[in-house]
Amino acid sequence: MELPPWLCGLWALLLCVASCGNTAPTETQPPVTNLSVSVENLCTVIWTWNPPEGASPNCSLWYFSHFGNKQDKQIAPETHRSKEVPLNEKICLQVGSQCSANESDNPSTLVEKCISPPEGDPESAVTELQCVWHNLSYMKCTWLPGRNTSPDTNYTLYYWHSSLGKILQCENIYREGQHSTCSFTLTKLKDPSVDQYSVQVMVKDDAGKIRPSFNIVPLTSHVQPDPPHIKNISFQNGVLYVLGKNPQNFARTCLSYQVEVNNSQTEAHFIFSDEKLMCDNSEIEGNLEGTICFRVPGVPPDTVNTVRMRVKTNTFCYEDNQLWSNWSPAMTIGKKTDATLYTTMLLIIPIIVAGAIIVLLLYLKRLKIIIFPPIPDPGKIFKEMFGDQNDDTLHWKKYDIYEKQTKEETDSVVLIENLKRTSQ
Ligand SMILES: *[C@@H]1O[C@H](CO)[C@@H](O)[C@H](O)[C@H]1NC(C)=O
Numbered sequence: 018m019e020l021p022p023w024l025c026g027l028w029a030l031l032l033c034v035a036s037c038g039n040t041a042p043t044e045t046q047p048p049v050t051n052l053s054v055s056v057e058n059l060c061t062v063i064w065t066w067n068p069p070e071g072a073s074p075n076c077s078l079w080y081f082s083h084f085g086n087k088q089d090k091q092i093a094p095e096t097h098r099s100k101e102v103p104l105n106e107k108i109c110l111q112v113g114s115q116c117s118a119n120e121s122d123n124p125s126t127l128v129e130k131c132i133s134p135p136e137g138d139p140e141s142a143v144t145e146l147q148c149v150w151h152n153l154s155y156m157k158c159t160w161l162p163g164r165n166t167s168p169d170t171n172y173t174l175y176y177w178h179s180s181l182g183k184i185l186q187c188e189n190i191y192r193e194g195q196h197s198t199c200s201f202t203l204t205k206l207k208d209p210s211v212d213q214y215s216v217q218v219m220v221k222d223d224a225g226k227i228r229p230s231f232n233i234v235p236l237t238s239h240v241q242p243d244p245p246h247i248k249n250i251s252f253q254n255g256v257l258y259v260l261g262k263n264p265q266n267f268a269r270t271c272l273s274y275q276v277e278v279n280n281s282q283t284e285a286h287f288i289f290s291d292e293k294l295m296c297d298n299s300e301i302e303g304n305l306e307g308t309i310c311f312r313v314p315g316v317p318p319d320t321v322n323t324v325r326m327r328v329k330t331n332t333f334c335y336e337d338n339q340l341w342s343n344w345s346p347a348m349t350i351g352k353k354t355d356a357t358l359y360t361t362m363l364l365i366i367p368i369i370v371a372g373a374i375i376v377l378l379l380y381l382k383r384l385k386i387i388i389f390p391p392i393p394d395p396g397k398i399f400k401e402m403f404g405d406q407n408d409d410t411l412h413w414k415k416y417d418i419y420e421k422q423t424k425e426e427t428d429s430v431v432l433i434e435n436l437k438r439t440s441q
């Protein structure tokens with residue numbers, strides 16, 4: 018039987034359709050529907066979608082999703098996905114459905130939905146928006162103005178975290194040079210089971226002229242403790258013992274320590290941060306809770322040593338270990354030069370020296386006499402012989418002698434004459 022060529026073609030097509038269906042048992046699903054995106058709080062972005070239309074009844078639906086650039090792939094039965102996103106950049110989610118939780122299952126065609134940053138000139142948004150959680154008691158955020166901003170821009174900072182329930186505005190924004198700063202109270206979490214806990218922060222201006230800027234601050238990092246305090250330092254068997262008090266709110270195991278020792282005599286500057294230097298509680302008498310003890314070898318005793326210490330969070334309890342606390346107040350051990358004594362000495366010494374010089378000048382002549390005995394000075398004698406002052410005397414003496422001699426001679430002449438007269 019001869020079939021017309023067009024019918025043959027149709028037959029082939031039908032065969033193909035049938036065989037294609039048979040050879041692909043992992044039948045690709047229809048795509049999800051009604052994918053939409055919304056923002057809650059400051060920057061909790063929520064994507065929602067509906068199940069695909071016309072899905073196989075035998076299929077237990079799972080949804081495969083990832084963010085743009087194939088990040089954070091996830092397969093879940095829920096028809097929504099959320100993420101805290103600093104909305105400074107566009108972010109997209111792609112979603113597809115599949116019939117199992119198996120990663121190698123072929124999902125349906127992926128549907129994409131994006132959210133764009135708020136409108137406005139990106140150059141107007143504030144930059145370097147950073148926050149540090151101080152002492153687990155307050156959060157301090159700083160930022161720099163954007164490039165296209167007028168200098169009298171009035172900024173507002175909003176913040177949100179899960180235990181607040183609503184968005185709050187930060188009071189008391191102030192400027193420190195180029196930086197603007199605002200701090201708000203944020204105490205330690207009562208529910209430590211929430212580990213994905215963070216604070217959402219947004220900075221914009223009152224007039225709405227700049228583009229809002231966002232930041233998400235994880236509370237497992239960016240923590241700066243208060244400085245510790247040194248309670249006592251002492252030398253025991255030639256080893257320097259430093260006793261410190263932990264800052265409040267922090268357990269000893271969550272902190273790394275640094276001890277600085279400056280020796281005033283050798284001008285040496287040591288920094289110790291070795292955990293091995295920590296001493297047992299038994300090594301120091303009367304050790305109390307919250308006290309930390311260090312034994313620092315190699316510090317010369319009998320000299321003045323100045324000791325300070327500081328702490329930072331460690332990776333046992335926190336995600337970063339970058340922020341050192343300030344230094345504790347310094348404590349000095351050794352023979353201290355009293356500050357008042359030192360200043361008095363500074364004042365008294367020149368006075369004594371000046372007095373001594375005056376006395377020295379006054380008695381210089383006498384001293385000269387003592388130092389240089391007066392006799393062996395031929396110049397002086399020479400000067401005395403021919404000097405003006407003594408000339409007359411000398412002359413007088415000379416004449417005197419001469420006169421005396423003449424007188425004597427005269428006398429003798431007179432005497433002789435007298436004798437002659439008497440003899441005559
Ligand atoms: C998508 O949304 C529209 C309107 O909200 C609704 O009528 C429709 O049923 C939705 N589609 C699915 C598959 O749920």
Ligand SMILES: *[C@@H]1O[C@H](CO)[C@@H](O)[C@H](O)[C@H]1NC(C)=O
Nearest residue numbers: 042044072073074075076077
């Ligand atoms: C669903 O699965 C059952 C059992 O595996 C099968 O008999 C039935 O034909 C399937 N239905 C469809 C629509 O694939």
Ligand SMILES: *[C@@H]1O[C@H](CO)[C@@H](O)[C@H](O)[C@H]1NC(C)=O
Nearest residue numbers: 043117118119120121122123
């Ligand atoms: C996922 O599917 C692959 C092949 O499609 C199969 O080899 C693997 O065992 C499956 N894994 C699970 C957990 O079902």
Ligand SMILES: *[C@@H]1O[C@H](CO)[C@@H](O)[C@H](O)[C@H]1NC(C)=O
Nearest residue numbers: 151152153154204243265266
């Ligand atoms: C650190 O936190 C504790 C307890 O929350 C508080 O008592 C202390 O005053 C705080 N320190 C500073 C410097 O604010």
Ligand SMILES: *[C@@H]1O[C@H](CO)[C@@H](O)[C@H](O)[C@H]1NC(C)=O
Nearest residue numbers: 167168169170171223224226
């Ligand atoms: C900022 O506030 C001050 C005082 O309220 C006002 O004089 C100034 O014009 C404001 N700046 C802008 C850019 O609105």
Ligand SMILES: *[C@@H]1O[C@H](CO)[C@@H](O)[C@H](O)[C@H]1NC(C)=O
Nearest residue numbers: 248249250251252253301302
């Ligand atoms: C410091 O420790 C030494 C040695 O334990 C002790 O003699 C001294 O009294 C302590 N000083 C203070 C102020 O606690």
Ligand SMILES: *[C@@H]1O[C@H](CO)[C@@H](O)[C@H](O)[C@H]1NC(C)=O
Nearest residue numbers: 277278279286323324325347
């Ligand atoms: C210790 O010496 C270093 C380096 O000379 C100096 O930076 C530091 O301020 C000194 N510490 C104290 C407490 O004076």
